[in-house]
């Protein structure tokens with residue numbers, strides 16, 4: 001069907017019909033394995049979702065992409081007919097997608113992001129949600145005969161999902177070639193230039209990233225990778241998005257940008273890192289050192305304060321939790337949870353727009369940091385470190401920050417990772433930190 005573009009939306013003409021039913025226990029893997037595009041996967045400790053096929057799509061470009069998607073999403077849900085009696089919240093249709101990191105084009109050499117617009121969302125033809133030991137199937141169809149098609153789809157997928165094929169997710173593709181951007185020598189120069197700006201006082205913090213381009217020895221199965229990441233990173237947001245037959249963006253990110261339920265906002269500051277120890281005692285020692293590190297606390301507080309400042313105009317109250325250590329398989333981070341109660345009803349995409357990019361992935365002041373990133377990084381960030389997630393008809397939703405991520409085709413993968421540069425940052429230590437942040441994606445490929 002016609003894409004529903006943010007600016008030139010055709011949504012007003014379209015009626016979308018949704019249907020849903022309960023399926024019972026099981027996984028959502030079969031939907032992720034489908035050849036149909038777009039496809040989206042989302043897994044948290046609370047729920048797993050797989051979605052495929054587009055009953056409607058929304059795309060937008062440039063700085064107004066957040067507002068355009070918000071307007072098109074609202075218009076689309078206004079045209080959505082749900083079954084009489086409604087659907088339980090777990091089974092309600094959602095729009096899945098995300099945004100590019102930068103406002104404008106940033107075409108580095110050989111960008112792997114060709115099939116990723118500035119913003120892309122879709123209302124899936126098929127959505128399966130697993131939560132609390134149950135699975136729910138939701139189907140949608142648009143235009144003429146929509147109700148019949150949504151019902152036929154429901155019956156067909158209900159049957160399809162009754163049998164779960166056994167899958168062996170153990171095989172990794174293997175790595176044939178590696179290409180780093182930048183080299184370690186060039187990185188030292190880049191961090192040196194950023195530090196000069198910090199010393200001059202025009203910049204407090206900038207997050208510089210690196211890219212690792214891999215050629216793979218055999219075909220990559222992203223659903224297999226996601227199954228393995230569920231074992232190693234169960235507490236992270238595990239996501240997969242293939243907008244079309246081109247590349248797939250996937251990752252296991254520890255960082256929530258924002259979630260909104262009613263008027264309750266949950267977000268966090270995650271910045272400041274150290275490694276894992278070989279023993280529990282060494283882990284504890286590293287965590288204690290991190291909690292005591294003036295440089296890391298400074299790097300972290302810039303993020304916590306910026307998030308509080310961005311939320312305050314929307315909020316009746318903002319609560320900043322205690323600083324703690326978030327321990328992941330290969331790294332440990334400083335983390336502060338931040339919650340807010342909104343003064344009025346808001347759409348989650350308004351909060352996404354206000355918060356992105358936090359200084360955990362951009363820097364401070366934001367404009368100077370973004371300029372430094374554009375002038376320094378010789379590759380296209382694409383959707384790396386940008387908001388990815390879902391939104392529903394009520395304007396609720398959850399968005400993660402797309403770090404610990406890769407963009408891949410069957411035989412190539414480009415991994416991204418970055419580090420916050422502040423006064424006192426040491427280029428070689430930051431280099432080592434970036435290598436640790438590649439591990440979640442790298443370990444699943446080699």
Ligand SMILES: C=C(O[C@H]1C=CC=C(C(=O)O)[C@@H]1O)C(=O)O
Pocket residue numbers: 207255270271272273333359360361385403404416417418419420437
């Ligand atoms: C930018 C990344 O991590 C951010 C999140 C946690 C800790 C970070 C740090 O210590 O630099 C970064 O701000 C990345 O993983 O690519």
